[in-house]
Amino acid sequence: MPLSLSDPTWYPIASSEDLPFRHVYQGQLLGRELAVWRADDGNVNVWENRCLHRGVRLSIGINEGQELKCQYHGWRYANQSAGCTYIPAHPADAPARRIENRKYPVKEAFGLIWSAANDDQKFAPFAGAESTDWFPLRPMPVNAAPEDVLAGLARLAPDDQPADLLPGMALRLGTTVYFVQPVDAGRSVIRGLIEKPADEVATLRHYNETLTKLRDRLERAAAKKPAPEPLQPVFEKVSADLASMPDIAIPRGNTMPVVVKRKWQSADGVIGFELADRDGKHLPTFQPGAHIDVHLPNGLIRQYSITNGPGDLSSYVIGVKQESASKGGSKVLVETVREGDVLAISEPRNNFPLRRDATRTVLIAGGIGITPLLSMARFLDKSSLNYELHYFARTGDGLAFQSELAALHGKVDRHIGLAREAIKAKVAEVLGQYQFANHVYICGPGAMLEMVQETAASLGWPDDAIHFEYFQNDKVIDSSSAFDVELARSAMTLHVPAGKTILETMREAGLTVPSSCEQGACGTCLTTVMEGEVDHQDVYLNKTEKASNTCMMTCVSRAKSGRLVLDI
Template structure:
């Protein structure tokens, strides 16, 4: 069963504009000098006054706990959260924000680290690059954008890490372009890959890295990667106490579980944040999320978007 997450009331200490129609928001606690610690790759849930909850990666310095820094790109075709932040959020406003959690952690590794970011996907990658630079570990950050004028956080990034560790790939500069398939065709010994960006970029990196060994490719997505056009079919869920829950074709497993009286926390309800993650004991799930690593799909389940064939026994 899900448990409530700590929610803090934070004050917007600053807002500034970045290239690519991005707003950088600094959040502080109005009483406490230090916020809960976070690791590179962590995100927070931001509860907006319009009743929406959005997940944003922490792109600030994990060693500076006086503030949390998030970067929000305006998505005109989105669900309204980013537009409200861009149009309405001002310094001094108060926002409920959850304590950080991390589905995209840096792993302990002796080999080099390859960081790939596409546009606003630089947000979790920036924190990783900062940590690796500080630790003196070998890494390369490849930043893909249409142009310098559309690359958020690039100025801060260039001031933080060495130019020897940063590779820019700009569509408007032929000399900087590099094909992803060429870049990822050879894996350096012991290398780990981390990547984040918009759906097209994510799909291209996934394809280019499909021959890398299991456990060496790590990613965070802002949207589910798999667009399954197969019409949903009804299925059954069995809980630990033996209760049987019917999931109609037009309802999510999450909504059916909640209707059966099980308290299961959720946030994005889009398969990218992992808040509603639970275990499964038997059955054949149809994974439609963008958060579970491949080695977790044999026993973990994201009920807000994923479904199943026949009967699925959950560890709830």
Template sequence: MSTLELKVIAVTEEAPMVRSFELASTAGDDLPGYSPGSHIRVSLPNGDDRPYSLVNLDPGVEPTQGGSRYRLGVRLEEASQGGSSFMHGLKPGDRLSVTLPKNDFALIDGPAPVVLMAGGIGITPIASMASALLRQKRDFILHYSGRAQGSLAFIAPLRALLGEKLIEHYDDLSGGYLDAGVLLSAADPESHLYVCGPKPMIEAVQAAARQRGWPEERIHFELFTPPVAQTGDKPFEVEIASSGESFTVPVGKSIIEVLEAAGQDLIYDCQRGDCGICQTDVISGEPDHRDVVLTDSEKASGKVMQICVSRAHSAKLVLDL
């Protein structure tokens, strides 16, 4: 996989627990262009990597043409598995190895109006979309929600940039979470919907949109919450149908992690359960679905699963691999 060698140019405190990082080529070269919604994967010292969305808050800049800097926004997670804690330890002059930009959350061209919804650090890809929509003079609105005033990253430049196109929601002032149903009921039914944030927010928005008859091809989402172990998780067995080999998936490890460590060649990307690339047919067993890709009927069928985040209710799964 092609990589870029970058250095940290600046680190800025954007909100409590959120920092932005400006990155430039160590060789002084221009960086490859990217489209709104793109991410890069940053290599960690332990050999793992983490995806972070590229942020553009300047509608006068066309990022697809490339430029001298990349900008990331990273929240320090309380249960960090190494990614956010590593990033928050960076200082100007530090060096990083990253992948080329990739987009699994692309903004669709066309005249249709757009509803953008972001929760917390999910603003990072959404901010780039808002800049692009301004540049394209398209009709859109951005709903940005957080737990409390002062918690939202990039809020000052977003206010200056978007004016009335930005609607802020604070749980502590409103007495609860953003009501997706009310917002979507007031939206143009021909709109494309883009939502990024924690899993409960995405699931609530998906349910509200489907209840109102929005077709799946106009509902776009990206999950910004890494998978975490849940109370009651247990080890389970995975059998590969093509070879008959069986592997134990312990608590705290994904099916992908276990199979890849055993030498299996797998296709995947996000490892958060939102891109659908790792979708696998289930021959037998009962999956424990933890993705935001499958519809309720697909989950109920038990015939497919996302092996990056989902586990098993049964003691064993047989997968079509």
């Protein structure tokens, strides 16, 4: 039977022992090279051995624990999803596009790592697998065709006790089970499982001698035959949108169901929610600072930051504030949603990206604003980058995610019950005079954000070193103006009447435009302005960006001039 690139059989591709702490193992199956690595959380990843950016082998990359870092340009790929989380050449940008390496199914069982060319078959252990405490043999590479190697193994059987052929290039010889890993058309690895022996060394030596002799016989025979043509795996093309470098955000609309796996009181006034895939699959890649839209049972949509650390995609953990004056957003979550309920969430979106090229990163959280900063701190922590986290809260009981914060190695300072002026003095002390390659990230109540921005600016911090995220826009939106918008790319001119937003007007005209919070806080509807004067009413853009008059948020901002030309 000739080998096929699309063979769905599960084969062992490595021993568990081949994956020590922070190692990347290079394997091969059916002609395809594989980068195999174990994350710090124990999960094993089997990926195509090729960075999507410039084709460099990922097996020469660096296992950072929860992310794999390419050796060529430092691109980082997340544990489980293989999604790209950071591109160092553009530190201020969230990788806006879904760059994801090709990955293969994986199962760790009986001391072996198993994989397959595709997901067509479920992993099924060989008959009788569960009954024994297995011990893997030392693998034996053989330069011979896999079918010849299998036949050679079968001939090891004594005449009165023939080998028992198992599905998928495997056979049983007495109590030993052998598997042939089809590396390529002319290359194989013999892997075997035996019952845990009393004397491991003597047993291993015995098998090693037998298999070495078999290998020599098989290789001598193979050398006399014409070498089979190697398999020619195809590198799948990247999607057209990845090749053309657009910088458009992922549009809203794609939601996925998640189940509330855990709901708990994280602190006084803060409820934690753990959201997971219903079938136990991993969730999509996110970057530090990212949020998800949560679609609530009462039809409202609210944004919550993901608090997770790198490569932790088994579930998302969010923190929700119990607000007494809540209008029904967090109230519904807190009061009516229970463990086991299913909610719809959007894919993660990042309007608060973390640069990882700072020599010092200051994270300042006020109250529930800890959520995105906890995620950032965990990423910086894992990469051993210099950061400090300052967490301001009214009371000690209000400090959320305490155990997660305790696991960090960096400087984490909690500031409790400070008055407004004292907070300001503390922030000024923490920031200090601006120095090159320093960055500050702030998340908290609106008044605190403004105070930190002002304080930083007075200490010489430039706008592009001050990063902030508002949870909501508290400003009163003035929608009394009326004007025209010309959509340059869509070749369309629309009239925006008083009382209606640009976004609503565009939607009514049949355009699909990305948006999320629709109150000028999240940054999703960011649009390039080509002509006209903008009446900024959002809290997303910084002063420099607003003054540049080159971009705007179409959900709340309007025109001072009679006409705006937008790049839509």
